[in-house]
Amino acid sequence: MTQPIAQALSARLRDMILAGEFRGGQHLREVQLAQMFGASRTPVRLALAANEKDGLLAYSPNRGYVVRPFDPGDIAGAFEMRALIEGLAARKAAERGLSDEALRRIAEAIDTVARVLATDEALDDGAREAWRTHNAVFHRTIIESADNRFIAPTLQTVQRIPSVYPPVLASYDPALLRKYNDHHRGIRDCIVARQGVRAEFLMREHVTVAGEDIRASLHPAPELAGAAE
Structure with a gap:
């Protein structure tokens, strides 16, 4: 129990x-x-x-x-930078093309997440961990496929802001996460079609929407907390 x-x-x-x-x-x-x-x-x-x-x-x-303290201004700024960086990575990946291995990893990540989210029930710890893992695989594979050695370390700086990466959500709502996985499909399809500008736009929109969802879930902390102090 x-x-x-x-x-x-x-x-x-x-x-x-x-x-x-x-x-x-x-x-x-x-x-x-x-x-x-x-x-x-x-x-x-x-x-x-x-x-x-x-x-x-x-x-x-x-x-x-x-x-962890959350500063809405820091989160907004960090997501703005993450959208720019990952948008660039998506465009470069589309211009270069994906290797067979990269395409396999991305497809597997999308398909696995779709299976995990094939429910409207609350996700248990195993399902949340599976989503976190495969969401990270999707984004990391695109960053690696951009073949630009400055992208990953720049993104790591942004990721030091709590809640920016991996995403922190008020609840692991299957409907919300399915929306994000649909974004991933659209980004993948544009990269495969070598549509760099469109891939960049969709990635920037995807990251921006996730940031807005996260900021909407946060509330200012009161001056005094309860019995856990």
């Missing part, structure tokens, strides 16, 4: 963080959260680890779990 309880707590904790019920920099302690949720410490520990993987929490051996 531990895993289902941990998944429910993970979703609840994620919603509370994104709703601003815990402020940036606040320590989240297992004992206090277990009391708050009326649960044992083991599922709470798993829920904290899941939200750290999503980028909402930071962990260090000395400090434990801390809520």
